[in-house]
Amino acid sequence: xxxxxxxxxxxxxxxxxxxxxxxxxxxxxxxxxxxxxxxxxxxxxxxxxxxxxxxxxxxxxxxxxxxxxxxxxxxxxxxxxxxxxxxxxxxxxxxxxxxxxxxxxxxxxxxxxxxxxxxxxxxxxxxxxxxxxxxxxxxxxxxxxxxxxxxxxxxxxxxxxxxxxxxxxxxxxxxxxxxxxxxxxxxxxxxxxxxxxxxxxxxxxxxxxxxxxxxxxxxxxxxxxxxxxxxxxxxxxxxxxxxxxxxxxxxxxxxxxxxxxxxxxxxxxxxxxxxxxxxxxxxxxxxxxxxxxxxxxxxxxxxxxxxxxxxxxxxxxxxxxxxxxxxxxxxxxxxxxxxxxxxxxxxxxxxxxxxxxxxxxxxxxxxxxxxxxxxxxxxxxxxxxxxxxxxxxxxxxxxxxxxxxxxxxxxxxxxxxxxxxxxxxxxxxxxxxxxxxxxxxxxxxxxxxxxxxxxxxxxxxxxxxxxxxxxxx
Ligand SMILES: Cc1cc2nc3c(=O)[nH]c(=O)nc-3n(C[C@H](O)[C@H](O)[C@H](O)COP(=O)(O)OP(=O)(O)OC[C@H]3O[C@@H](n4cnc5c(N)ncnc54)[C@H](O)[C@@H]3O)c2cc1C
Numbered sequence: 001x002x003x004x005x006x007x008x009x010x011x012x013x014x015x016x017x018x019x020x021x022x023x024x025x026x027x028x029x030x031x032x033x034x035x036x037x038x039x040x041x042x043x044x045x046x047x048x049x050x051x052x053x054x055x056x057x058x059x060x061x062x063x064x065x066x067x068x069x070x071x072x073x074x075x076x077x078x079x080x081x082x083x084x085x086x087x088x089x090x091x092x093x094x095x096x097x098x099x100x101x102x103x104x105x106x107x108x109x110x111x112x113x114x115x116x117x118x119x120x121x122x123x124x125x126x127x128x129x130x131x132x133x134x135x136x137x138x139x140x141x142x143x144x145x146x147x148x149x150x151x152x153x154x155x156x157x158x159x160x161x162x163x164x165x166x167x168x169x170x171x172x173x174x175x176x177x178x179x180x181x182x183x184x185x186x187x188x189x190x191x192x193x194x195x196x197x198x199x200x201x202x203x204x205x206x207x208x209x210x211x212x213x214x215x216x217x218x219x220x221x222x223x224x225x226x227x228x229x230x231x232x233x234x235x236x237x238x239x240x241x242x243x244x245x246x247x248x249x250x251x252x253x254x255x256x257x258x259x260x261x262x263x264x265x266x267x268x269x270x271x272x273x274x275x276x277x278x279x280x281x282x283x284x285x286x287x288x289x290x291x292x293x294x295x296x297x298x299x300x301x302x303x304x305x306x307x308x309x310x311x312x313x314x315x316x317x318x319x320x321x322x323x324x325x326x327x328x329x330x331x332x333x334x335x336x337x338x339x340x341x342x343x344x345x346x347x348x349x350x351x352x353x354x355x356x357x358x359x360x361x362x363x364x365x366x367x368x369x370x371x372x373x374x375x376x377x378x379x380x381x382x383x384x385x386x387x388x389x390x391x392x393x394x395x396x397x398x399x400x401x402x403x404x405x406x407x408x409x410x411x412x413x414x415x416x417x418x419x420x421x422x423x424x425x426x427x428x429x430x431x432x433x434x435x436x437x438x439x440x441x442x443x444x445x446x447x448x449x450x451x452x453x454x455x456x457x458x459x460x461x462x463x464x465x466x467x468x469x470x471x472x473x
Pocket of ligand 1 (some may be wrong): 007008010011012013015030031032034040042043044065066067068069070072073074075076077078079080081082178179180181214215216217219220223305386402408440441442451452454457
């Protein structure tokens with residue numbers, strides 16, 4: 001019998017499994033194989049989605065962006081690896097202090113501050129080889145432009161590889177190619193085991209005293225709810241997303257050569273992140289890192305996306321798709337990943353109608369943007385346009401802001417907090433009131449921050465696993 005079962009081997013599960021095994025515990029990990037689509041239909045079936053609780057939720061064609069299998073979604077990622085800034089951990093108290101309680105709405109502080117993660121961030125950075133990529137002509141151009149604006153540009157840190165699975169080598173973690181379906185509790189309420197189904201449809205139960213759920217936001221919430229683990233209605237609440245935006249600029253005939261590097265190569269500015277600027281009268285809190293990145297080869301999807309918001313005035317009356325295909329070498333882009341404020345209406349629960357191929361309810365998402373999301377976006381997009389202008393863009397355009405509940409960065413549903421009355425897990429991911437159950441991943445984040453989550457996911461998972469390893473002694 002294993003000491004611990006880890007559910008899911010994305011970055012969170014890999015880091016947790018490795019630490020537990022290195023501490024001498026017997027670790028078994030459940031991770032289904034992906035189909036050629038990259039997805040595992042029992043682990044990540046497409047959810048249903050609606051914008052309001054009184055609407056019918058419609059089945060989506062695909063789950064949120066990502067990959068199933070060992071290594072998880074990070075294998076698709078730019079591998080940008082940021083520490084979350086201090087303000088993001090104290091978003092509520094900082095907002096109350098500067099702008100008053102009314103501005104803080106449903107914000108929550110984390111039960112830890114950035115300094116609590118310093119050591120774990122350093123370990124992740126060492127283990128995954130985090131460092132900036134070499135500058136390119138495009139990042140140099142944007143670096144100089146930001147400096148001329150009086151901003152403080154810096155190169156984006158990135159992991160050496162998007163594949164974190166080599167960290168498992170030699171650890172002895174046993175991998176079973178199966179999907180966890182239920183976390184079982186014993187008579188005292190403590191974890192007793194995990195039910196699973198494998199790729200042949202064969203079901204089984206693994207008895208264990210501890211389970212680390214590391215399945216990413218929707219699958220984690222769904223597994224907990226299917227296991228009857230609701231935390232008095234808190235599981236599934238406070239769903240958040242990075243509603244990523246882009247602003248494009250036309251550099252009139254200059255070949256920017258953005259295709260010569262991947263999006264890990266980027267230059268960033270933090271002037272408009274968190275509370276680094278006065279929000280008085282702006283109607284929103286928070287912000288975003290702004291980044292100018294390389295693209296790699298321009299895919300059809302990327303070319304099509306660059307047409308959104310492009311006016312006939314810019315194209316000289318040429319059809320947008322034709323114009324972008326002719327001019328894409330001269331298109332520079334700035335993108336942001338804005339904070340989102342938690343809202344009581346944005347939740348995940350179980351769909352009452354739609355089922356996965358094994359007959360279990362899929363996740364139902366209720367998600368919409370609010371006015372502050374639009375105001376934050378517009379303000380940040382103006383700053384992005386200003387940056388592109390300073391770099392020599394002839395003109396800029398922006399795609400309309402889209403809600404991204406199926407985007408690349410989801411958060412919430414298993415909120416972390418010190419008080420069991422208002423949260424699901426503590427800062428070590430320990431589920432309040434269920435001994436032996438630990439949740440890791442961005443489902444536990446009380447706020448998004450204005451930058452990518454993966455290094456914080458890994459640092460928190462490492463810290464949680466080290467604590468669980470001690471708890472199990
Ligand atoms: C295109 C793209 C680009 C990105 N770029 C960046 C970036 O540059 N920087 C950044 O910080 N973040 C980035 N991200 C986000 C980052 O990849 C994720 O935040 C990260 O992978 C989440 O890690 P995780 O381990 O929590 O979940 P995942 O990586 O999603 O892994 C979860 C694993 O759990 C498995 N699983 C699910 N349910 C079950 C179950 N019931 N039983 C067993 N296994 C299960 C899944 O199959 C999967 O393998 C990007 C994401 C995408 C999609």
